[in-house]
Amino acid sequence: MSAFNAINDLKEPKKTTRDRKDDDEGEEEEGNGQRIQVRNKHLDELEDDVLYHLALSTKANDLVAMFNDVKFVCLGGSPRRMEEFAFYMWQQLKTDIPAGQTLENIARATDRYAMYKVGPVLSLSHGMGVPSISILLHEVMKLLHYARCSDVVFFRMGTSGGLGLKPGTVVITEEVLDGMFQPHFEIQILGEIVRRPVTLDDGLIKALLLCSRPDDDFDVVTGKTMCTSDFYEAQARLDGFICEFSEKEKVEFLKNAYNRGIRNIEMESICFAAMCRQANVRGAVVCTTLIDRLLSDQIDAPADQVKTWDKRPAVLIARYICKKMGIVN
Numbered sequence: 001m002s003a004f005n006a007i008n009d010l011k012e013p014k015k016t017t018r019d020r021k022d023d024d025e026g027e028e029e030e031g032n033g034q035r036i037q038v039r040n041k042h043l044d045e046l047e048d049d050v051l052y053h054l055a056l057s058t059k060a061n062d063l064v065a066m067f068n069d070v071k072f073v074c075l076g077g078s079p080r081r082m083e084e085f086a087f088y089m090w091q092q093l094k095t096d097i098p099a100g101q102t103l104e105n106i107a108r109a110t111d112r113y114a115m116y117k118v119g120p121v122l123s124l125s126h127g128m129g130v131p132s133i134s135i136l137l138h139e140v141m142k143l144l145h146y147a148r149c150s151d152v153v154f155f156r157m158g159t160s161g162g163l164g165l166k167p168g169t170v171v172i173t174e175e176v177l178d179g180m181f182q183p184h185f186e187i188q189i190l191g192e193i194v195r196r197p198v199t200l201d202d203g204l205i206k207a208l209l210l211c212s213r214p215d216d217d218f219d220v221v222t223g224k225t226m227c228t229s230d231f232y233e234a235q236a237r238l239d240g241f242i243c244e245f246s247e248k249e250k251v252e253f254l255k256n257a258y259n260r261g262i263r264n265i266e267m268e269s270i271c272f273a274a275m276c277r278q279a280n281v282r283g284a285v286v287c288t289t290l291i292d293r294l295l296s297d298q299i300d301a302p303a304d305q306v307k308t309w310d311k312r313p314a315v316l317i318a319r320y321i322c323k324k325m326g327i328v329n
Helices: 003-009 041-045 063-067 079-092 130-146 202-209 247-259 269-279 303-310 312-324
Strands: 072-076 115-118 121-125 153-162 170-178 184-189 192-197 220-227 262-266 282-292
Touching (some): 063 130, 079 115, 079 121, 079 153, 079 312, 121 130, 130 269, 153 312, 170 269, 170 312, 184 269, 192 269, 202 220, 202 282, 220 269, 247 262, 269 282, 282 312, 303 312
Parallel strands (some): 072 153, 153 282, 170 220, 220 262
Antiparallel strands (some): 115 121, 153 262, 170 282, 184 192
């Protein structure tokens, strides 16, 4: 069977915001002073905790003064994307910056990640894949703990491969599955496999969905997200350096994923969801689709079109943040 015919056998996609205005809007949990829940008793024994990949430490930096007002942590893979998001939030929040100054990469002393702060918003790059975002989340969550932050909301924004969706569609993740279609995050610790839950906040998902507007030139849907450990083989691509399965097997796998409710595929959400759950913070994953994987493996849209699609999750998240802060744009 050709991949181009696979979509004909699939179920209808989930409703968009425009179709759901009469549905139950749900309740979003409001902040109640909840702090980051630390799960490491050994931190109390450290005289100085060096957040190496962020170029910060508890002894060299006054983390409370620098970060205590943070309420929103926004993560994305690319340093460029998150720098642009920081400047976009600067405009949206109408934040004043003294003449002659500009936003700076706080983590500029390291070449691992980029971090910008705009009022209560942290904008950080997390690199590609679970190992990279895991390192960042460990250090960012410790940072927020040391800064005594409360009621912090986390967002992962990015790009993904879609399933049965028009490229440029924004997917808000309602559940994360791994490459075996299992709803948990597996990590190897001390020679054993530890499984952790990956539940996302339903109220936050609904609130983000309602940030879509009728005059937007893109659709916003909810659906399950499959998080894989690889861009090529684990995502059933035929165009990698190694491929030991047939086109028929690829199509059957992706159709199976679609019929399980999966609407997009990426490489970080399962770790993100698990760590938000462990830290007892609300988190959401918002990604745009660059391709329909049921039709193709390679992203061949013009670069300027991809850049436009890339910005769509940021628009949705910025609307949510501005609404929470009482800012009308």
